[in-house]
Amino acid sequence: MKSRTKVVVIGGGIAGCSTLYHLTQEGWSDVVLVERDELTSGTTWHSAAQVTNFGMNQTMVGLKSHSIALYKKLRDDPEYPVGYHHGDGGIRLANTEAQMQGYRHFASMARGMGVEFEVIDAAECARRHPLISTTNLLGGLWDGQDGDIDPAQLCQALAFHARKAGAEVYRNTPVTGLTQHKDDTWTVHTQQGDIDCDIVVNACGYRVNEVGAMMGVQHPVASMEHQYFVTEDIPAIAQAGHRMPLLRCPISDYYCRQEKNGLLVGFYEQGCKTWGMDGISPNFSNDLCPDDLDRIMDVLEGAFKRMPALAEAGIKRVVNGPITYTIDGAPLVGPIPGKRNAFCIIGLRAGLGEGGGHGWLLAQQIVHGEACYDTWVIDPRRFTGHATVELTSRKAIEDYQNEFRFHFPHEHRPAGRHAKTTSLTPVFAAEGAEFTVVNGWERIDYIKPSPDFHTTLGFSFDEAFDVVAAEVANVATNVGLTEVNGFNRIEITGADRHAFLDRMICGAVPRRVGRLSLGYLLNNHGCIKSEATLANLPASDRGPERVWYGAAAASEYHDMDWLSAHVKAGEDVQLRSLTNDQTILVLAGPKARAVLSGCARGDWSAEAFPWLSVRECCIGFAPATVMGVSFSGELAYEIHVPNASLYAAYLALRQAGHDYGLRLFGARAVESMRMEKGFLHWKAELNTEFDPFETGLARFVKLDKSDFIGKEALQKRRSLGPKRKLVTLSLKTNHAPARSGASLLRDNKVVGTITSGDYGHRVGMNLAYAFVDAELAHTGAIIELDLCGQRVETQIIDPSPYDPTFARMRG
Numbered sequence: 001m002k003s004r005t006k007v008v009v010i011g012g013g014i015a016g017c018s019t020l021y022h023l024t025q026e027g028w029s030d031v032v033l034v035e036r037d038e039l040t041s042g043t044t045w046h047s048a049a050q051v052t053n054f055g056m057n058q059t060m061v062g063l064k065s066h067s068i069a070l071y072k073k074l075r076d077d078p079e080y081p082v083g084y085h086h087g088d089g090g091i092r093l094a095n096t097e098a099q100m101q102g103y104r105h106f107a108s109m110a111r112g113m114g115v116e117f118e119v120i121d122a123a124e125c126a127r128r129h130p131l132i133s134t135t136n137l138l139g140g141l142w143d144g145q146d147g148d149i150d151p152a153q154l155c156q157a158l159a160f161h162a163r164k165a166g167a168e169v170y171r172n173t174p175v176t177g178l179t180q181h182k183d184d185t186w187t188v189h190t191q192q193g194d195i196d197c198d199i200v201v202n203a204c205g206y207r208v209n210e211v212g213a214m215m216g217v218q219h220p221v222a223s224m225e226h227q228y229f230v231t232e233d234i235p236a237i238a239q240a241g242h243r244m245p246l247l248r249c250p251i252s253d254y255y256c257r258q259e260k261n262g263l264l265v266g267f268y269e270q271g272c273k274t275w276g277m278d279g280i281s282p283n284f285s286n287d288l289c290p291d292d293l294d295r296i297m298d299v300l301e302g303a304f305k306r307m308p309a310l311a312e313a314g315i316k317r318v319v320n321g322p323i324t325y326t327i328d329g330a331p332l333v334g335p336i337p338g339k340r341n342a343f344c345i346i347g348l349r350a351g352l353g354e355g356g357g358h359g360w361l362l363a364q365q366i367v368h369g370e371a372c373y374d375t376w377v378i379d380p381r382r383f384t385g386h387a388t389v390e391l392t393s394r395k396a397i398e399d400y401q402n403e404f405r406f407h408f409p410h411e412h413r414p415a416g417r418h419a420k421t422t423s424l425t426p427v428f429a430a431e432g433a434e435f436t437v438v439n440g441w442e443r444i445d446y447i448k449p450s451p452d453f454h455t456t457l458g459f460s461f462d463e464a465f466d467v468v469a470a471e472v473a474n475v476a477t478n479v480g481l482t483e484v485n486g487f488n489r490i491e492i493t494g495a496d497r498h499a500f501l502d503r504m505i506c507g508a509v510p511r512r513v514g515r516l517s518l519g520y521l522l523n524n525h526g527c528i529k530s531e532a533t534l535a536n537l538p539a540s541d542r543g544p545e546r547v548w549y550g551a552a553a554a555s556e557y558h559d560m561d562w563l564s565a566h567v568k569a570g571e572d573v574q575l576r577s578l579t580n581d582q583t584i585l586v587l588a589g590p591k592a593r594a595v596l597s598g599c600a601r602g603d604w605s606a607e608a609f610p611w612l613s614v615r616e617c618c619i620g621f622a623p624a625t626v627m628g629v630s631f632s633g634e635l636a637y638e639i640h641v642p643n644a645s646l647y648a649a650y651l652a653l654r655q656a657g658h659d660y661g662l663r664l665f666g667a668r669a670v671e672s673m674r675m676e677k678g679f680l681h682w683k684a685e686l687n688t689e690f691d692p693f694e695t696g697l698a699r700f701v702k703l704d705k706s707d708f709i710g711k712e713a714l715q716k717r718r719s720l721g722p723k724r725k726l727v728t729l730s731l732k733t734n735h736a737p738a739r740s741g742a743s744l745l746r747d748n749k750v751v752g753t754i755t756s757g758d759y760g761h762r763v764g765m766n767l768a769y770a771f772v773d774a775e776l777a778h779t780g781a782i783i784e785l786d787l788c789g790q791r792v793e794t795q796i797i798d799p800s801p802y803d804p805t806f807a808r809m810r811g
């Protein structure tokens with residue numbers, strides 16, 4: 001066994017084998033995999049191993065396409081062929097129009113990744129799958145790439161090719177401990193001896209938290225028991241003359257694929273069970289949980305009704321095994337939060353279908369620092385302090401019970417709600433708030449006009465449209481108040497803070513106390529890593545001169561990791577997160593100044609406190625820090641208050657706002673207004689696939705500055721010219737917004753992808769942002785949008801259609 005290597009991958013299931021293989025493909029051959037038992041002895045060996053191309057965002061579709069291409073290559077490799085049934089297709093069923101509409105959106109989105117799904121009616125479903133009845137069926141989504149693979153052969157083949165490229169695999173080598181050294185390298189302790197390495201990867205499946213504990217980390221991953229059975233031969237299958245397509249059923253919660261001349265049927269029962277919450281026996285290896293067919297009776301009935309031939313078939317074999325889940329159903333693939341040189345590829349609930357792609361994206365991140373796609377949807381840092389295993393288990397149960405029922409826009413399911421709240425959450429609830437969830441925080445979505453008001457889940461504008469319009473109108477004519485809790489707030493102190501930020505940000509970093517600026521952080525490839533407001537606070541009884549770095553709530557762990565990794569040895573810079581200590585009340589509208597003046601001492605005139613100023617003060621008697629910034633396009637103030645005095649500040653503002661028509665507004669109104677202003681969202685428009693020039697942020701780049709992270713790469717990208725550019729679109733329809741991921745077409749060819757869409761109530765336009773091919777990115781260009789299967793005309797317009805001179809914000 002080697003005593004030193006570059007990377008140690010822990011775990012020899014599909015996650016570990018794929019990572020090892022792809023590390024060698026990316027050019028790193030001095031890499032090792034250690035497995036406590038035999039390869040695939042965790043969950044992988046007994047997987048139903050279906051491999052679909054279906055995904056709910058472009059990153060997932062892209063990585064699954066990679067799996068499929070890789071598996072085809074391995075199947076056709078004469079040296080080490082793998083059993084892979086591919087090309088018989090699969091159907092995702094639907095019995096509601098809303099589901100069908102969703103499938104049409106996902107088909108539009110997948111087209112942008114070169115994947116063609118078909119949305120077919122019930123009769124066509126039955127034609128393609130002769131065993132199914134069309135009772136209570138509207139149709140389905142056809143994935144021509146669907147298939148299934150031999151999981152053990154797949155992992156052996158990946159290990160075989162990795163070994164050929166120089167990697168080593170040590171079986172029967174349990175990892176017993178991990179030690180990180182001062183230089184961030186690791187020693188991996190195993191029962192067979194120690195291995196020193198630069199980087200460790202946790203790929204331990206359901207044992208993820210045993211290995212997590214060895215580095216002081218608890219990952220938000222929980223396991224569920226999951227069962228399938230395999231039937232005896234079914235004559236109709238043998239007679240069909242072709243393999244049956246796969247089936248996934250959100251109506252009765254099962255999947256089904258052909259296994260020899262019978263069927264393999266897996267179930268997602270309502271009475272489901274978590275597994276291993278109180279620890280896992282060390283002897284559970286190559287093992288299964290006891291069969292429990294009673295649990296699946298409710299689901300089985302639905303499957304029998306859909307496939308009467310199934311009811312006649314005998315059961316040959318039952319498999320009940322643990323399967324890992326996370327909080328949102330997507331795995332955790334990337335850097336481990338708060339750690340250096342540590343990565344994970346865990347929480348895979350569809351690891352055979354996705355594993356090829358996840359290992360590929362992880363290896364790219366390890367070797368190049370970033371993958372070819374923005375990987376936020378699978379980034380382990382997307383969950384923060386609320387993400388306990390206990391919360392994860394509740395979301396896992398909910399997710400399992402809804403396995404094939406995708407989330408609709410604006411849908412937030414009930415499990416694990418109120419994970420993060422402030423003293424105002426119950427106050428807003430009493431005022432009739434409907435809440436949305438951001439990084440676990442409950443935020444006002446809109447204020448319901450009556451207690452029994454509710455919206456219909458779907459892809460069109462819903463019943464809240466007019467409610468949001470009224471909230472926007474009040475902000476535009478009077479003044480509105482909302483809370484933006486969980487905003488990522490990092491306090492940066494130390495004499496070198498500005499020099500440090502100058503290196504992190506690609507534009508100017510003003511140093512004047514009392515001023516604030518907006519800046520962009522790039523990665524080493526010159527693309528956008530993060531966006532931050534930087535406020536220079538004075539020395540006061542609240543602290544020394546310092547910078548408050550403010551960024552999207554979801555970036556809490558992501559940005560802290562990025563910033564702290566770049567503080568140089570000996571640099572006088574300290575970073576402290578205030579995210580959970582401070583919250584923001586946003587006061588927006590032409591009467592905002594009057595309200596502020598009514599409850600906070602001092603001169604708040606435009607001359608004394610212009611736009612982009614920051615000042616410490618009290619709201620009533622509550623300590624606060626006020627910033628003159630606006631996401632709505634109206635005169636607005638962000639009022640930062642410690643959580644402890646939030647309610648006091650709120651009462652003072654409400655009282656001061658009484659005579660000015662102050663009303664609450666929510667996140668939906670904010671979304672509408674920011675689109676009218678050309679303001680961008682992190683991980684929608686601001687992502688690692690585009691640089692600031694492509695994103696229309698040239699005014700925030702200072703290439704003549706001495707140096708900043710990503711400068712060289714950005715200069716190189718700029719010399720090559722943009723491939724795509726961000727544009728604002730106006731849609732020629734008002735029934736539905738453009739949804740993120742939807743494809744834009746010219747002559748039936750995909751020429752762009754939507755990043756955000758919403759109705760602009762002040763300008764009366766259905767707006768969208770999209771990255772489109774650079775040669776089309778000019779005002780006036782007409783491009784077609786595939787809007788849930790309908791072709792809709794869109795036109796590129798100038799950004800910021802509402803108040804393009806920004807006069808209203810300056811007040």
Ligand SMILES: Cc1cc2nc3c(=O)[nH]c(=O)nc-3n(C[C@H](O)[C@H](O)[C@H](O)COP(=O)(O)OP(=O)(O)OC[C@H]3O[C@@H](n4cnc5c(N)ncnc54)[C@H](O)[C@@H]3O)c2cc1C
Nearest residue numbers: 011013015036042043044047049050175205350351352353
């Ligand atoms: C019944 C069932 C059906 C399924 N059907 C499908 C399907 O149709 N399609 C699909 O895509 N997915 C399916 N899945 C899910 C899929 O099988 C898993 O997502 C996948 O196998 C997980 O792979 P993994 O590598 O993450 O974990 P595992 O396969 O569990 O591998 C983890 C490895 O880490 C090793 N390990 C743990 N601790 C240590 C340690 N301390 N030291 C060294 N090694 C260690 C373990 O021994 C194990 O080999 C199914 C799962 C089940 C249970």
